[in-house]
Amino acid sequence: MTKEILIGNVKIGGDNPVVIQSMTNTKTEDYMATLNQINQLFKAGCELVRVSVPTIEAAESLKVITKNSPIPIIADIHFDYKLAIKSIQNGAKKVRINPGNIGSEEKVKEVVKVAKEYNVPIRVGANSGSIPKELEHLDKVDALCEAALKEVRILEKYGFNNIVISVKSSDVKETIKAYEKISTLTNYPLHIGVTEAGTYEWSIVKSSIALGHLLYKNIGDTIRVSIAGDPIYEVIIAKKILISLGLRQGLEVIACPTCSRTEINVEKWAKLVEERFSNINKNIKIAILGCVVNGIGEGKDADIGIAGVKNGFVLFYKGKIINEYKEEEILEKIEALIEQEVKE
Numbered sequence: 001m002t003k004e005i006l007i008g009n010v011k012i013g014g015d016n017p018v019v020i021q022s023m024t025n026t027k028t029e030d031y032m033a034t035l036n037q038i039n040q041l042f043k044a045g046c047e048l049v050r051v052s053v054p055t056i057e058a059a060e061s062l063k064v065i066t067k068n069s070p071i072p073i074i075a076d077i078h079f080d081y082k083l084a085i086k087s088i089q090n091g092a093k094k095v096r097i098n099p100g101n102i103g104s105e106e107k108v109k110e111v112v113k114v115a116k117e118y119n120v121p122i123r124v125g126a127n128s129g130s131i132p133k134e135l136e137h138l139d140k141v142d143a144l145c146e147a148a149l150k151e152v153r154i155l156e157k158y159g160f161n162n163i164v165i166s167v168k169s170s171d172v173k174e175t176i177k178a179y180e181k182i183s184t185l186t187n188y189p190l191h192i193g194v195t196e197a198g199t200y201e202w203s204i205v206k207s208s209i210a211l212g213h214l215l216y217k218n219i220g221d222t223i224r225v226s227i228a229g230d231p232i233y234e235v236i237i238a239k240k241i242l243i244s245l246g247l248r249q250g251l252e253v254i255a256c257p258t259c260s261r262t263e264i265n266v267e268k269w270a271k272l273v274e275e276r277f278s279n280i281n282k283n284i285k286i287a288i289l290g291c292v293v294n295g296i297g298e299g300k301d302a303d304i305g306i307a308g309v310k311n312g313f314v315l316f317y318k319g320k321i322i323n324e325y326k327e328e329e330i331l332e333k334i335e336a337l338i339e340q341e342v343k344e
C-alpha cells in the first residue's frame, strides 16, 4: 500500500479512493478564466486541478485562484524555483517540479524548506520525452523509473518525504511497465497517466488501456486522462474509467449497437439519459435498447431499462416489464425509478 498524503483537504494514497485530476489550459495569469474552467471541471467531478505557473504574474494570480477554487490547486513549475516558492505561499496545495531543470540543489533545498513549512507535497517524476542524458543508454522503462527515483533521492536528501511520483510515457506499454516497476520500488503515492495521449479518441483508447490495466492491479492513487482538447472530457473519461472498474459509484449507461430491428434512435436516447442523470453518485445501470425482441434479455443485468417499440418505449425495472410509455413521458419515469433506487 502506498503512503497516505494530504493535498489540501484531499487525502491520496493508502486505501483512499483513487482521485481524479485534471489541468487547466487557460492562461493562469487570467484568474477569472482559470477559475471559470476550474469550476466547470469541479462540476464534472474533478477533485484536484493543476495549473501551470510560467510567470510571476501567474504565481500572483494563484492568490485569487486558490482562495476561490472549490478544489485544491497544484502548481506546475519548470525552471524557476522562486515561482514554486511563491505558488506555495499563495495557496497551492501541491507543486509539480522537476529538480533536474530547477537548477542547483541549493534551489531545490529552498523549495523543500517552504514546502515543509506549508505541509505541501511535491510531485516529481519523469516523462518519456525528458529522460536525462546520462540515463538515455538504459531501457526506456528503466530510464523512466531511475529518472524519477533520482529526483526522489534529491528531495529525501533534504529530509523531505511528502512526495508523489509519476513515470509517464506516451506509449501505452511503456507506461504500464514503468508504473508496474516503480510500484515495486517505492511506496510513495503514484500519479498515473499516459502523457501526450493525443486527441479525444486516441486518448480514450490509450488512457483506458493503460490506466485500466494499472488500476485493476491496484496501482495508481491519482489519475489524469490527458487530452489535446477541452479538459472537461479528461474528467468525464476518468470518471467513466473508475466507474467501469468499480472504483467509483455512478451511473453506467449500456446501449445496444442497434440493428435492423431498432425502433428508436438508441444513440440519441442513450446520450439524453447520460446527460440528464450523470451526477448520480450511486451505482445504477440503465439499459437503452433498440427493440424488445432481444432487448429485455440483453438488458436484464441493468437496474432500469427502456426498449423501443412502435410508439414509444417499454420500461423495465430489475428485469421486469413495468409498462409502455410515450417518448415525452419516459425520462420522468426513469427519474422516478432512479429516485427510488437512490433512496434504497
Ligand code: SF4
Pocket: 256, 257, 258, 259, 260, 261, 262, 263, 289, 290, 291, 292, 293, 294, 295, 298
Ligand atoms: S436490442 Fe434489438 S435493436 Fe438492439 S441490437 Fe439487439 S436486436 Fe437489435
